[in-house]
Amino acid sequence: MSDLSCQVPLPPAGLRARFRRGDLVRPTAGLAPGFVQANLVVLPRALAFDFLVFTQRNPKPCPLLEVVEAGCAEPRVMAPGADLRTDVPKYRVYRDGVLVEEPIELTQWWNDDLVSFLIGCSFTFESALLEAGIPVRHIEQCTNVPMFITSVQTVPAGAFHGPTVVSMRPVPAEKVVRAVQVTSRFPAVHGAPIHIGDPAAIGIRDLMRPDLGDPVEVRPGEVPMFWACGVTPQAVAMSSKPPLMITHAPGHMFITDRRDADFSVL
Amino acid sequence: MSDLSCQVPLPPAGLRARFRRGDLVRPTAGLAPGFVQANLVVLPRALAFDFLVFTQRNPKPCPLLEVVEAGCAEPRVMAPGADLRTDVPKYRVYRDGVLVEEPIELTQWWNDDLVSFLIGCSFTFESALLEAGIPVRHIEQCTNVPMFITSVQTVPAGAFHGPTVVSMRPVPAEKVVRAVQVTSRFPAVHGAPIHIGDPAAIGIRDLMRPDLGDPVEVRPGEVPMFWACGVTPQAVAMSSKPPLMITHAPGHMFITDRRDADFSVL
Numbered sequence A, B: 001m002s003d004l005s006c007q008v009p010l011p012p013a014g015l016r017a018r019f020r021r022g023d024l025v026r027p028t029a030g031l032a033p034g035f036v037q038a039n040l041v042v043l044p045r046a047l048a049f050d051f052l053v054f055t056q057r058n059p060k061p062c063p064l065l066e067v068v069e070a071g072c073a074e075p076r077v078m079a080p081g082a083d084l085r086t087d088v089p090k091y092r093v094y095r096d097g098v099l100v101e102e103p104i105e106l107t108q109w110w111n112d113d114l115v116s117f118l119i120g121c122s123f124t125f126e127s128a129l130l131e132a133g134i135p136v137r138h139i140e141q142c143t144n145v146p147m148f149i150t151s152v153q154t155v156p157a158g159a160f161h162g163p164t165v166v167s168m169r170p171v172p173a174e175k176v177v178r179a180v181q182v183t184s185r186f187p188a189v190h191g192a193p194i195h196i197g198d199p200a201a202i203g204i205r206d207l208m209r210p211d212l213g214d215p216v217e218v219r220p221g222e223v224p225m226f227w228a229c230g231v232t233p234q235a236v237a238m239s240s241k242p243p244l245m246i247t248h249a250p251g252h253m254f255i256t257d258r259r260d261a262d263f264s265v266l
Helices: A012-021 A045-057 A123-131 A173-184 A231-239 B012-021 B045-057 B123-131 B173-184 B231-239
Strands: A035-044 A064-068 A091-095 A098-101 A114-120 A147-153 A163-172 A222-228 A245-248 A254-259 B035-044 B064-068 B091-095 B098-101 B114-120 B147-153 B163-172 B222-228 B245-248 B254-259
Touching (some): A012 A254, A035 A064, A045 A114, A045 A231, A045 B045, A064 B045, A123 A173, B035 B045, B035 B123, B035 B231, B045 B064, B045 B114, B123 B173, B163 B231
Antiparallel strands (some): A035 A114, A035 A245, A091 A098, A163 A222, B035 B114, B035 B245, B035 B254, B064 B114, B091 B098, B147 B163, B163 B222
16 A cells, blocks of 8 residues: 555546555555546446435435446546456345355456446545544544444335444534535435434434444544445345345445545536 | 415325325326425336436436335335326326326326436525526426526436436626535535536537427526426436336426435535
């Protein structure tokens, strides 16, 4: 990793080329700053309509950036010329809801019946929070953001249903309003928080024991803020146990050519 | 109409009940103020995925509020208990892209293969413009908003492709910035304008000869502002000549139970 951090940042296409060649396999946090990174979900065509309706009904956990139809692997809107079969640093392949492999490219799994979905990622609004002077604890601590499975149910669609997963960021009380405003400007990448304050109100028992990711310190005078999380669609898709589902490996996102700023509504 | 305007406004469910009974058939502008009104598009299931992808790729002209799956006529998110087969004051039925009937209910046309789409309408942001002290000329003139077929192409999806249709509102130069801000807050109902100023830049030859709706006066010191229009998805859907397509009749919208304010991001 150090060879990358000491260089001029590679542009998205340069990074994707290294992922494609297989000579770079690492989490993408901090790479290509200013460019949107995306969650990937790939499903058989028979489930694609239901999943698409699911994302429409649940825009906060599932902010859909692009749909790539069956028979195509190029996300023409978010990264023209890229190839979703090779340009993610690491993938996960699930069969009937069970993780069977973590390949670095998809040649052996791909077929023309697969539809791909790119879903927004909170990296985009975290940059905006930092620029607004709002600290982001898990970035300070160099850990993964703490995530919780809540009692807030998503709106079901066809085979897809399940709880909303949230990420938590503790924010100084005097900056909570600003954090709402800043993230509200990014509805395409989870947008405003879904809850502020008491974790129990959304079914979270212990803030220091996240279901996914790492715990972070909540200091006196800080308020926990909860945003819908991009893990939700994967968790929900898995609950329907599709014959084949492919996603990015956690933290190993698809890096697009679109800028974070393009996804602000104001 | 006068019997309605002199009464306490009927709530959405009361209006829908009158439309359902067939004892009220009129355009819905001005009815149920503060509640979201929606465009309706109904298509056979075989075209539904492509149309859904089309709306995702073109969120400004096609801001999707709800998808109601085949076999169901109740929009549970926007108006629980309502029935899309009866609760719109007037419909249009197209066969192979040709208008064949304007019924006031759909019993004879409905079948369990049809998927319904509710799409945002600019009535929502027009209320916000008026509240912000920005005049809306076609409301002052009691005419339909002027609409133009532009040279701006939508992003195609499957069978669906075609030009973006815009609505035009002339705004005093000193209020243009505010009008951008106000409408940006409503991405679910067309959002920010797609063009400000020179009509020729988006392929409009004569501002006083709209392709749809009525011309409105543009006074000295006013700037024409162009927003993507909810007529686009109907026009685009028709260009694909589906075997059956049902829409609301122009101006005869579906009145939902959701409030305009719920669709503001800030």
